[in-house]
Amino acid sequence: MKYIYYPGCSLEGTALEYNVSTQAAMKALGSELMELEDWTCCGASAAQSESYLLSIVLAARNLALGERMDIEGDFLIPCSACCLNLARVGEHVKQDPELLNKINEVLSVEGLSYKGGMKVRHLLDVVANDVDPEAIEAQVKKKLSGVRVAPYYGCQALRPYGTYDDPEQPTCMEPLIKALGAEVHPWAMGAKCCGAALMSTKKPVAMEHVGELLAAAKGADCIVTVCPMCQINLEGYQAEVSKARGEALDISILYLPQLMGLALGLSEKELKLNLNLAFTDSLRAKLKT
Amino acid sequence: MSAQQLDVTSQAYGSTASEVMASIQEKIQTCMQCGTCTGSCPNAFAMDLTPRQLWRLAQLGQKDEIFKSKTFFLCSACYFCTLRCPRGLPLTETIDALKRIAAAEDIDMYKSSTRFYGSFMHTVRRYGRVKEMEFMNRYLLSMKNPLLPFSFASLGMKLMGKGKVSFEVPKFFGKGRFDAMFRKVEELEAK
Structure with a gap:
């Protein structure tokens, strides 16, 4: 296509x-x-x-x-x-x-x-609907076995105009994640707001959302995102949020095509994983095995 | 959304603030105060007026009360209220119309938000695209608050460490990439 x-x-x-x-x-x-x-x-x-x-x-x-x-x-x-x-x-x-x-x-x-x-x-619409998960599975060179992924859709990928998935409880990333050989972290936070630009204008409000999202992702190896704003809010303030909430909330935050690329056999360098602000050693170790 | 509902926002250009308010007041009349917007809003916990209360004041045309409240600048454009409103009102876009009034009238209590957006648009006008660091520096300068940069310092350092952004001093003089287009919009809006 x-x-x-x-x-x-x-x-x-x-x-x-x-x-x-x-x-x-x-x-x-x-x-x-x-x-x-x-x-x-x-x-x-x-x-x-x-x-x-x-x-x-x-x-x-x-x-x-x-x-x-x-x-x-x-x-x-x-x-x-x-x-x-x-x-x-x-x-x-x-x-x-x-x-x-x-x-x-x-x-x-x-x-x-x-x-x-x-x-x-x-x-997200294109990878979920123009590409058959079975076709992706056939192209997987390195199954992401044992990697537990929390799919995060955010707001504006689906609202108000997205008609390719349920805008309240989207699920279109799940077949894709499974096709890569990874597991889906069950959570109800996929379509919740990250705080968006409030992180710059009303920071405490956005920090509240980021804290709740990171806490709900506990047990997952990474959160995958499909939006630069969601990504930077989730990856950029983990130390601050952990301190404020008194619990360790560090977790890898990857863009969806980075996760896909890893399974399709692309290198960390080709996917620029060195630029992510949150890519933990524990996930890196899991990917190596 | 029906054409009638869209009027709330599409008429909100080329008009004075009071005309925009009158058009919002008219179109929000079908709101039945069910509170689905408030129940759906992720930021309602931080608001002085709930979204439902905001739309009640809009129905009554109480502009002064609305512009004492921080509520509409706490909207993060998640579109849950728009999605769920049983009357099908384009609430998120109506919030934008309120933000435009606040920007046009340069109301002091909203300056952290209006200057953020204003700095962003200056950068777009100058370059056609946004240079993130140039925009943030422009914003921080416009706020004239020596402590504000510290709340962004940690992230800024991380991003510079990754080579994703570089320190850029905003330019304030000279020609901009979109000067002609911005001027044309201003001209049409003044009609």
């Missing part, structure tokens, strides 16, 4: 390993990712807190670039917030056709126009 790949800003910085491992794992599965040329910021959660039209236009600019590439293929987006923002444009245009004229009036200064098309999909 062919996809238009939109990495988004975080994947050039704090989530570089998500970018590299997504490309490596998708290549190993036989998919072709064509990076969107001259892509720019989707607006994140900031644009819609400043200007409605700007939030729509920033995302629409990338869809216009995608249309111009003229490729048979959906957008594939690993970042949940980017994915939501790009999907939101099509949803809003459907409800308010006048919006398309406004978008194009603004995009004309960039020499671009948007026709209202492009299917936008999250990486």
